Amino acid sequence: MNSKKQAFMVSAMKSGSGKTLITLGLINIFKRMGKSISIYKTGPDYIDTMYHEKIAGSPSTNLDPYFLEPAFKPGELKRLFFRNFKNDIAIIEGAMGLFDGIYGEGKRCSACSVSEELFVDVIMIVDMDELDNLSTYLQSFKHRVKAVIVNKVEENADINMIRLKVNEMGLFLIGYLHFDTNFYIESRHLGLYEPQKSIFDIVNNVSDKLSKTLDFTTLENFCVKEPNDTDIYNDKNIHNADLNIKQNRYRLAFAFDEAFSFTYEENIKVLEEYGFEIVKFSPIHDKVLPDNISVLWLSGGYPELYAKELSSNISMLKSIYNKNIPIIAECGGFIYLHDFFEDGVGNKYPGVGLIKGKAFKTKKLVRFGYIEIEAGSESILMKKEQRIRSHEFHYYDSTCNGEYAHAIKANKSKEWDCINASNNIFAGFPHLYLRGYEFLIQNLVSFLERERDV
Incomplete structure (x- = not known):
């Protein structure tokens, strides 16, 4: 065993930044390439996992950092991740903002804590008008953020300038998505509505646009090292x-x-x-x-x-x-x-x-x-x-x-x-x-x- 498999987390600074839509687009892009995908969602979310399953055609696993917190259930979160990682690529969608966890206790039980437990690197989804805030945001806590996908980019934007801004933060610009009013999934409360048939049209459109800007070479370097403990794979x-x-x-x-x-x-x-x-x-x-x-x-x-x-x-x-x-x-x-x-x-x-x-x-x-x-x-x-x-x-x-x-x-x-x-x-x-x-x-x-x- 002891090999490396492709894996990464998709996160953001806050809810509503397009994490789910871009995650679905990435799932769809890899499916078109003939790849098999294991999908995960951090936190106790039910509806986003329904979207994952609709697009991927296979179940999505909740990686909840509170239920299986290492101090409370040592090794359980990692065991769950690898037992369900049976495909070419693992994509983990983070809940809310990267550092959002238990209120008043730093990044405890956040998406960031999951990425650290699994040694999985993070791609941040950032709206164009919030890109200047990313550097300050990432200084809040230690993290595994390596790359950025910029969302809602104007058609006439200077991509080289965007790339320069991202590089100055020590990160890669791994893709971008132009602003489109059709890229919208309606939400209720703090989550999305349950998926409707129209989601396939929206995701196909996002996939078409995103695939033209993705840096697949850099993306292939996002890997996770499999543990030697074979009990993790024992069902x-x-x-x-x-x-x-x-x-x-x-x-x-x-x-x-x-x-x-x-x-x-x-x-x-x-x-x-x-x-x-x-x-x-x-x-x-x-x-x-x-x-x-x-x-x-x-x-x-x-x-x-x-x-x-x-x-x-x-x-x-x-x-x-x-x-x-x-x-x-x-x-x-x-x-x-x-x-x-x-x-x-x-x-x-x-x-x-x-x-x-x-x-x-x-x-x-x-x-x-x-x-x-x-x-x-x-x-x-x-x-x-x-x-x-x-x-x-x-x-x-x-x-x-x-x-x-x-x-x-x-x-x-x-x-x-x-x-x-x-x-x-x-x-x-x-x-x-x-x-x-x-x-x-x-x-x-x-x-x-x-x-x-x-």
Whole structure:
């Protein structure tokens, strides 16, 4: 092993600089060249990874620097990166700005921290009118920035002068993209809308323009050295042997449609490693739950956008309400389980009815950010005093947030109680990440085994 493979990170000084669009353009350019690409996104992003998958035709992996922080889970982030790096090129899109991480704690858990952990160099996307600020920005912290792609360049701009400015910073100008009002992807909150069909036309256009300016020779020098530790490439989960789990021993119904689409690809992998057969279904379109299931998982998403459709599917509401099996619900799934939930303009609709209360729209982000959760007692997923890292990102609140666990923000600035966990339910606003927290699924399997033996 011990060879070098092509890899780089795409980052910027802030959100809204065109990172995602140019990342998609690069993916598309390499696909046209016949290259296979492994794609990643730093942070807890769900939607950008959907865009990656649309263009690449293969899943994108979240490299979250908080869930797998080296001081907390040594080696896990690097292991995840290389286990999923099975192609010619790895492209990592950084979240927000290069140094944006946990508020008040420098570059901790930022895209920069991921590049340093993986020894991957960074290409910065910089708008033309912000290029003069880049040098000062990069003086903030140590970094691995090596090159720049300048965005929104005027047609009559002097490229040699731009290159000179970049070179004076000790960086390479590796490409540029002329200003075009058609190069725009609509966003909501702090992220993009879910990808539409028009994205292919936009990305093809960007790829055509960007490929004419890219310095492919310099780009080929962006490499990462593979570790000698062959265990990093071993997909066999060591816990499976310990638990003597048979493949497909349990069927797990996983909500996945227009209303519920936020999940980590690694979550599906972990569940399958522990012997679960994943059966995707639609709370909007299907009339009842799939047959012979042992677990129900309601992922995050935008149920408020489909409140009428979800609420009018009465047979599905009843099917979930009457199903006495473990139910795990994150954020959007949690909203759906309420007696009532509001749509985006405040209209109230009946939900499943397993959470006694109402989920309602607010005017700002509620309890936003990375958190650490400690369980107060035993449940289907956690034992008393077990801890996991998680995050919340929602404009909704609930009259019944739950008191099963206690959450503390990563920078220790706030804390609150969360999660409803009684009998067979584990539901709340926090999103769950399973890689590195396999004990959650070990606990679930143990619960199912006990129920089977009763």
